[in-house]
Amino acid sequence: MKYLNEFRDGELAQKLAAEIKHLTTRHWAIMEVCGGQTHSIIRNGIDQLLPPEIELIHGPGCPVCVTPLEMIDKALAIAALPNVIFCSFGDMLRVPGSSKDLFTIKSEGGDVRIVYSPLDAVKIARENPDKQVVFFGIGFETTAPANGMAVFVAKQQGLKNFSMLISHVLVPPAIQAIMTSPTNRVQAFLAAGHVCSVMGYWQYPPLADQFQVPIVVTGFEPLDVLEGIRRTVKQLEAGEAFVDNAYPRAVTIEGNKPAQKLLGEVFEVSDRAWRGIGVIPQSGWRLSQAYGDFDAESRFDVSGIRTQESSLCRSGEVLQGTLKPNQCPAFGKQCTPRTPLGATMVSSEGACAAYFNYGRFEEAG
Amino acid sequence: MKNLDFENWSCPLPLRNSPNIVxxxxxxxxxxxxxxxxxxxxxxxxxxxxxxxxxxxxxxxxxxxxxxxxxxxxxxxxxxxxxxxxxxxxxxxxxxxxxxxxxxxxxxxxxxxxxxxxxxxxxxxxxxxxxxxxxxxxxxxxxxxxxxxxxxxxxxxxxxxxxxxPAGVHIAPNRAQVGDVVIVSGSIGDHGMAIMSVREGLEFDTQIRSDTAPLNGLVATMLAAAQAAGDVGSIHVLRDPTRGGVASSLNEIAAKSQVGIMIHERALPINPEVQAACDILGMDPIYVANEGKLLAIVSKAAAEAVLAAMRAHPTGQHAAIIGQVTDQHIGRLVAKTAIGGTRVIPMQIGEQLPRIC
Known part of the structure; x- marks a missing residue:
């Protein structure tokens, strides 16, 4: 396929890996921010091609993983209501709340549906005027334009039976939080290509300057990831720290302007809790005042729900890159994709699930 | 009770030519x-x-x-x-x-x-x-x-x-032997993605069609080729990788035969539209259902003859050798990735769920 198979070429991958090895003179810890990149690294065995000095730290960029347990419990409470059609992306259905998941709610009679676009949920709302249709709007800047568009369209069409349960988070504040953490080990970032295709990368130079950390906008196919790593190592070895774009076929510095305009209208920046990490100031989006009527949290009055995480689960450390999934005592024992304790084991983009599914049982190193 | 008229009453016979099932x-x-x-x-x-x-x-x-x-x-x-x-x-x-x-x-x-x-x-x-x-x-x-x-x-x-x-044929999931060759009879994932793309309204330049087909003709051809090559018993295992796809079938064979199976991702025949649909939905074609394909585990000696016979049959034209049975990683399916890494391919838990982004 055009623009895809070209980026999965085995020989070129070996060549890039050899170049990285040639460049590398010492240990470097590089964080890939996005869960899609983690998935690609483990699925393709990219890390196995790298010299042992290059350590990849898996970042907090899996939208399923960072959605707080409390938010899942709110989703479960709403989905169980008799007059509600609850719509979600597929991989949220298996994420456990404190006692159930959405699959269980469905088996108990809740109307839970997998959709591929939030606009499908708007359509369902139009077709079922006597039901309340709720979409679980989670994700980073990547999914935000489609979610924003759904709310925008619902308002334009005057739909009174559509709302969105929102847990939207943003990448730059997460990078800031990681760099200011006292336990931080990250020396460079592979920025998430698809986030940047929406937002551009104009937000990143101040971060690169402030923390003297190389940030390389990187794609998802094996050659994209390897090229991102190559450019990162080049900067690290040269003692440089700037923002570089290794994914120019999808990303420009200014990003998708119409999408940003829509986001600015529908959402406003707010504090957000990240599962396993805690509240990061100004790190997410909520609906702006003009669209506040579409907020499912206030429509269904679930704001009282408070939930504690499992004490065994150390996904917070995994998400911050201070613990490898297979170093967690519960990994593969109490915690498996079938009996997940934390969201990092649930989503296929989650670092723990990626390690488990691709057989990384042995302790790294 | 006026205006009641029993003159025109008739016994309502059951409607026999119903346009619908009743x-x-x-x-x-x-x-x-x-x-x-x-x-x-x-x-x-x-x-x-x-x-x-x-x-x-x-x-x-x-x-x-x-x-x-x-x-x-x-x-x-x-x-x-x-x-x-x-x-x-x-x-x-x-x-x-x-x-x-x-x-x-x-x-x-x-x-x-x-x-x-x-x-x-x-x-x-x-x-x-x-x-x-x-x-x-x-x-x-x-x-x-x-x-x-x-x-x-x-x-x-x-x-x-x-x-x-037939006499002499002994095919069972526990008969894979170290050194055997793994053959697939054609492109994988067609049925599952055909259903998925209709259900979800995904459209591509070329429509993905289910591969549903009978495989008994192909199997008869394979057995004849094995017989001609000297031993009808050289076909050890046959599976049609339906639900759970190639990954689940090969995992089951590895577990039942107590062997390891190594496949080469690059050798897997996958139609470009199927690969594209899988990429869009975040799915892996190796887990997607087939309804007209088979996996064969065949002794190395007979593999070329069986493969040639498959390719000469209309349902096996795109048959390919995709891997080997090994004494490494017993009970597990491992893939050599396209870029030269390796990954374990586990059984999946439930259905494959489309990824969020």
Whole structure:
């Protein structure tokens, strides 16, 4: 396929890996921010091609993983209501709340549906005027334009039976939080290509300057990831720290302007809790005042729900890159994709699930 | 009580020519008999069925029997490349063929939902008949029940089948041996993605079509080639990778045979549209269902002859060697990735879920 198979070429991958090895003179810890990149690294065995000095730290960029347990419990409470059609992306259905998941709610009679676009949920709302249709709007800047568009369209069409349960988070504040953490080990970032295709990368130079950390906008196919790593190592070895774009076929510095305009209208920046990490100031989006009527949290009055995480689960450390999934005592024992304790084991983009599914049982190193 | 007029009253006879299935079609009375007479008998036409007794008496050739059953609940009932009826014939024929059996007789049980249009049932039965004739099997007994509207999904079909295993053929999931070669009969993931793209309204330049097809002809060709190469027993395992795809079938074989299986991702035949659909939905074609493909584990000595015979058969044109059986990583399926890394391919837990982004 055009623009895809070209980026999965085995020989070129070996060549890039050899170049990285040639460049590398010492240990470097590089964080890939996005869960899609983690998935690609483990699925393709990219890390196995790298010299042992290059350590990849898996970042907090899996939208399923960072959605707080409390938010899942709110989703479960709403989905169980008799007059509600609850719509979600597929991989949220298996994420456990404190006692159930959405699959269980469905088996108990809740109307839970997998959709591929939030606009499908708007359509369902139009077709079922006597039901309340709720979409679980989670994700980073990547999914935000489609979610924003759904709310925008619902308002334009005057739909009174559509709302969105929102847990939207943003990448730059997460990078800031990681760099200011006292336990931080990250020396460079592979920025998430698809986030940047929406937002551009104009937000990143101040971060690169402030923390003297190389940030390389990187794609998802094996050659994209390897090229991102190559450019990162080049900067690290040269003692440089700037923002570089290794994914120019999808990303420009200014990003998708119409999408940003829509986001600015529908959402406003707010504090957000990240599962396993805690509240990061100004790190997410909520609906702006003009669209506040579409907020499912206030429509269904679930704001009282408070939930504690499992004490065994150390996904917070995994998400911050201070613990490898297979170093967690519960990994593969109490915690498996079938009996997940934390969201990092649930989503296929989650670092723990990626390690488990691709057989990384042995302790790294 | 004025104006009552009993002059024109008549006994309401049951409506016989209903355009839809009604509860009475499953009642065992006249309506049921008419359904059998007008829809099923013409569709499945054969001497054994014509007796319409409570059971059918079958002549059986000597040898070991293979017996299998499967139920079909696919939505939509008609999809690009096939329909639930063809699937119900192919599925059971293929299950029999995977033990090396020559499929002979099938049963067909229908659970119909009240309100199902008669012409839909007719089309399904007709294509079942055509699929059975093409596969060289006879539908020799059947049953129909009707459930209330809202308690079914149009049509559910169960088929069971009987076949005879030729002498010298010993095919079973626990017979893979170290050094054997893994062959797939063609492109993977077509059926699952055809269904998925219809259900989810995904559109591509070329429509993805289900690969539903009978595999008994291909298996017969393979057995003949193995025989000609010196040993009909050199085909050790056959599986049709339906639900759970190639990944689940090979994992089961690795576990049952207590061997490791190594495959090469680059060798997997995958249609570009299927790969594209999988990439969009965040799915892996190796877990996606097939309905007209088989995996064969064959001794190294016979592999080339069997592969050549497969490629000469219409359902095996794109057959390829995709891996080997090894004494490493016992019980596990491992893939060499396209870029030269390795990954373990585990059994999946439930359904593959589309990823968020």
């Amino acid at each position: 509860i009475g079609h499953g009642g065992g009375g006249k309506l049921s008999a008419e359904l059998v007479e007008h829809i099923f008998v013409p569709a499945f036409k054969n001497d054994l069925l014509d007796n319409l007794g409570d059971s059918t008496i079958l002549p059986m050739p000597a040898g070991r029997l293979a017996f299998s059953t499967d139920s079909y609940v696919v939505q939509p009932l008609f999809f690009p490349g096939g329909n639930i009826g063809e699937l119900a014939i192919h599925g059971t024929v293929n299950d029999l063929a995977m033990s090396g059996a020559t499929p002979l007789y099938l049963s067909a049980g229908f659970i119909l939902e009240e309100g199902l249009p008669m012409n839909v049932l007719g089309a399904i039965a007709d294509s079942m008949g055509a699929a059975a004739r093409a596969a060289g099997v006879q539908v020799v007994t059947g049953d129909t029940k009707v459930v209330d509207r809202g308690h079914g999904d149009g049509v559910f079909i169960n088929t069971s089948g009987i076949g005879v295993i």
